[in-house]
Amino acid sequence: MGDDDVFVEEKVKDIYAGLPNTTFNLGTFKNYFFDYRDLDKNYFESEQFHESFDSEGFNFYIGEYLDNEGFGTLPFIQRNRIAGIMIQMDSPLAHKYLFGSFKLFTSEKPFLKCIFLTRGKLRKEVFGDQFDLFSWKELNYPADKKLIVEEFDFHEKPNIFQRYWV
Numbered sequence: 001m002g003d004d005d006v007f008v009e010e011k012v013k014d015i016y017a018g019l020p021n022t023t024f025n026l027g028t029f030k031n032y033f034f035d036y037r038d039l040d041k042n043y044f045e046s047e048q049f050h051e052s053f054d055s056e057g058f059n060f061y062i063g064e065y066l067d068n069e070g071f072g073t074l075p076f077i078q079r080n081r082i083a084g085i086m087i088q089m090d091s092p093l094a095h096k097y098l099f100g101s102f103k104l105f106t107s108e109k110p111f112l113k114c115i116f117l118t119r120g121k122l123r124k125e126v127f128g129d130q131f132d133l134f135s136w137k138e139l140n141y142p143a144d145k146k147l148i149v150e151e152f153d154f155h156e157k158p159n160i161f162q163r164y165w166v
Contacts, residue, residue, distance in 0.1 A: 016097065019120050022057035026119065030099055030166050037154050044149045055141055060148055061122045063134030065112035071104075075161075078104055082112065082163055085130045089165065093126045100165040101152055107159050115139075115151040116165070 029049075036043040043049050071078050082102050089098075100116035114134065116122060122138075124131040139148060154162070 015093075015123065015125055016120050019057055022054045022119075024052055024054035024058055026058075026097070026099060026117070029117075033099070033152075042149055042153060044145070044152055050142070053141060057119060059118055059121060060139035060141055060144065061116050061118065061136050062139055062147070062151065063114045063116070063136045065114075065134055067133065068109070068111040071110040071112070073110070075106060078106060078110055079161060082161070085133070086163065086165060088130050089128045091126075091128060094128065095166070097126050098165060102163045102165070103151070104161040105159060106161060113151075114165075115148065 029043075029052075032048065033043045036046065071081060082104055085102070097119040098116055099118075100114055102112065102114045104110060104112050116127075118126065122131075122136060141148060
């Protein structure tokens with residue numbers, strides 16, 4: 001590189017720039033979620049969440065892993081699969097625009113599903129290449145509130161391994 005060459009950083013386009021402004025702050029929400037969990041309560045059941053949630057600017061999606069046959073029966077391999085998915089998702093966009101839960105049901109036929117709260121529509125650019133490993137269904141809050149509360153339930157249950165994406 002010569003003296004006349006200048007390094008120009010490419011500005012990344014905000015893929016959510018076209019969405020309307022929102023008063024719902026995902027970062028603050030994440031803090032409240034874990035504060036409530038520490039009190040043994042589910043934040044999605046709280047009046048505070050219900051009053052602050054912006055259903056125009058945020059959506060819930062539930063995903064079912066497409067290759068559950070490949071999980072095998074060894075718990076460490078099953079857990080490593082989830083860790084690998086989360087490592088591949090790791091990006092500033094994903095941390096900024098997603099909050100979710102992965103649940104691995106470790107019965108005789110293990111299967112993985114996840115649920116995510118996202119700004120706008122769930123997008124592959126945010127979720128990463130792992131997006132195509134799931135079949136996705138958009139949920140409607142408050143109509144699907146019971147399912148959302150159930151999927152984000154943090155209480156330990158037999159045969160369920162759970163990890164959060166924050």
